[in-house]
Amino acid sequence: MSGGLKRDAGVLGLILASLGGIVGSGWLFGPLNAAKSAGPASLIAWAIGGFAILLLAFVYAELTTAFPRAGAVIALPKLSHGKLLATVMSWVVLLGYLTSAPAEATAVVTYANNYYHGLVSPGGVLSQSGFLAAVALLAMFALINTLAIRLVLRINGIVTIWKLAIPALTAIALLLARFHPRNFTAHGFAPHGVAGIFSAVATSGVIYAYTGFRQAVELAGESRHPKRDLPIAIIGSVVIGCLLYAALQTVFIGALSPHALAQGWGKLHFTGLSGPFAGLATLMGMSWLAVLLYIDSAVSPAGTGIIAYTSTPRLFYAAGREGLVRGPFARLSGAGVPIVGVLAAFVIGVIFLLPLPSWRAIIKVVSAAALLSYGMASVSLITLRRTMPVARYPRPFQLPLAIPVAGLAFIVANFIIVWTGAHTANVIMLYVLIVAALYAITQRVMYGGFGHLEIAGAWWIAPYFAGLWALANLGPKNLTAGTGALSDAALSVVLVLFSVAILIIAARAGLPDPAEAKASIATSQVQIPTATKI
Template sequence: MAVTHDAIRVSASAGKLRREAGMLSLLFASLGGMIGSGWLFGPLNAAKAAGPASLLSWVIGGFAILLLAFVYAELATAFPRAGAVVAFPKLSHGNLMAMVMSWVVFLGYVSVPPVEVMAVLSYANNYLHGLVAPHTGVLTTMGFFVAAAMLGGFVLLNSFGIRWLLRINTTLVWWKLAVPAITILALLLFSFHTGNGSVQGFAPYGSQGVLSAVATSGIVFSYLGFRQAVELAGESRDPKRTIPVAVIGSVVLALGLYLLLQLAMIYGVAPGSISHGWANLHFAGIAGPFAGMAALAGLGWLALLLYIDAVISPGGTGIIYSTTASRVVYATGNEGLMTSLFSRVTAGGVPWVGLLVTYAFGVFFFFPFPSWQKLVGYISSVTVLSYGIGPVVLLSLRKTLPVGDHGRPFLLRWPWLVAPVAFIVSNYIIYWSGAGTDDFLFGMLAVFFAIFLVYELAMRRSLSHLEWRGAWWLLPYFVGMWLITYLGPKSLTGGLGDIVYPWGMVIIAIFSLAIIFLARASAMLDPEEARATLLGSEPELMDHRAG
């Protein structure tokens, strides 16, 4: 079914988003999304999982995300729009695929502000008792109301509009960059123990420890913010120039920062803390790892600074994720995937319905839920599942809209190599996340899809109107990923052990290439809306520059 250009416009009564985001704002939006609670907890968890070889885990995670960043740099500049990650599958494969992936994208984004609020309150509980239960980490009744109020504050800040929000975020990112830098310098100068690197050797838990750390210790979670600039592409003043710099630059900067933080963790802990091995790493104040290390090193001023940062860094990330989650809700309405009510914006260009939906779902995650670490594992898996769609969309549109006939503002070189490798690596991360996480993720999507089909049958008495051609390949993709992980080695995926290491990764690579073949063959033969965008007929946006 052809999609007309009118179908993707925001109605005059609903208002329009504004083009007010510049290069620095977009770069800092992605950095702000990456520097949150992940840096406060990730290096500790990675050290426990892989020892000094955790440095390789950060490199592998950064390489994987950088491949995806190159893919999204082409897509976001060619098709700049708010909530872009929802719009991309619609452009190449139609509404049904976009509908399914919008659930994945939204559930990934909307759960980040709650986990950042939980991180803030967990640190704060050390000096403001009664916010979380000490043994379970679950919010108390008082903690729930404080958390809901904090999440409401994120929504309130978003109500001022994208220009004011990005100014606030830019200020926060300067702080969020400065504190880790100070922490690195202080610990390496005043608490450097050269012998730590030789305890149990470089890789005490082998390559499986290195790979598992990528997905489960908070490493992938720490990189997930790179797509913030992609989601805000529709509000960029000059997306051709700003998006590639913002997306790729933020990943490179974050990789450098996280490597230095991991070095500070490995060589900054007292030797006695790892006397029983890296897996049993423990010291006083470990609930706030870097603050505890600073206190033990006699750096009380740094410990105080880190406790302050434990409010600012996660808070800043929560604010920017509230922004992008609301844009995903907006995009589902704007792209015709959900009710048009979701595309409503204020006269000032704020997607107010999207903010309310984001808040409601965010509060849901505050009810008794597994620990911070459990929620982070879920977020990593569900978000990375949506990442793999980028390479599929890029290769599909390269086939149906060849570059020779339809140029791109930013052109990814060697797409037939980069995009498949990016897709394979994305699936590796889902695989490394483990069978338990994948059971929950794919089971949840199956329930959502069943409810959706029942609703469609009740409303239309038929399912023939759904664009099955573009979405059918998701079934073997999701089932295959779940099955391979379920049968994987206990030491890596927690599976049955029928597929031993490393053969599971070989199977994932071959399976991924087969899925790409099916996905490209299922793409729309005439992606009219994508062609219209490349020809310059974009969805309407107000070009209202910041002064």
């Protein structure tokens, strides 16, 4: 079947899809990792992360309502800058998306190690049996995603209600059972300074948790009423996620025994540390809550893994529909599912488990890759505002102060990318260089050159990626594990100036007459007929 995707997604299904991505393994491990990095100031880390993602959510709210296309994260750069930029960004998006489901499968196995020993080593790395268990989970995620999208969203909706109820119940139960206000000043509010806060944002699971909002973005092409539903789903899910994670971090810090903090936040330790909330519940004699949390340690990450598989196949589908790759990726099953993309996501996800066999190792790469791709939305919005003025091409949802908001979103995203550290930057740069070399060879062999590529719209991506890589490696040792050539202040100044320069260059490099974008925005004005409700 080669028809279009079915517009079966309603506003509730879209909100729950994004919340299903936001509330996964991040809530199980994020508060502990953030507290170890930043102490009580981890609350600031969640606020910074939420602010960054909310800015991006506003940007996407305008773009996805004006251009409701499947695989929006790569379709939007194609509309504003052409096929080559979309192709390059598809590599980055693919890296982030393909590692999301493995991260959730790894989280399930890691928590399971508390009651089924031998799945994970003391360092958090999967054993052979743990690896096989993770592969089995990935197969289950893939199988569920062969169903029609309305059925997948119904399953996700049921799971997400559980996933929201358990964290909320945990926050209330721990708050009522034990709360030590003095924990918030133990060893200082920010024992590791500003660097600890920034590190928590980028590497502890904060940004990784929030990036789940993308599910509604990727399902934009299947929304029944994109003009009405997408802004509500995208922005609403981020706000709910921010409030939930702030509450969980607060009660986690307050519920800790002061003895667990005797050696400082960086050496925080207590029985059940690999399952922090369940461990706390057990120590406090709340066995009923511990049982629920161990059940949720399978349900929440698995639910997020399932919904993550809705994005990856649609990325393959979008790449095929946009002409970025050849092959059967644009084909749909009888249920309207990009079935080849589902199979490819499973195979490649298993491959990614090999070099990234721990939860924290995976989420650093996922977070950086996700923000690299999301930052492109700011570039597209600013460019399309220039080439398609709102006076002539009104948007269904028009973001107030769009240029400064998009610019700030781009700058903040770049900061967090650099904060993930030199090692993560090296991994991503090596990956991009290898894929770029293979792509160049392929184009040379198939077309005899590169004249057919829209290089004018994409040339700036090379200095952009190279600049981020260099700044991460030149950054302070205590923040980016770089050489220390740049202090915290110097890094911040250079990064702001660099980001502004890239934005200006990128906006000027946009397609002078984005004909496809103009056609797409005209289509988005048409009322979508009502379909079966989710």
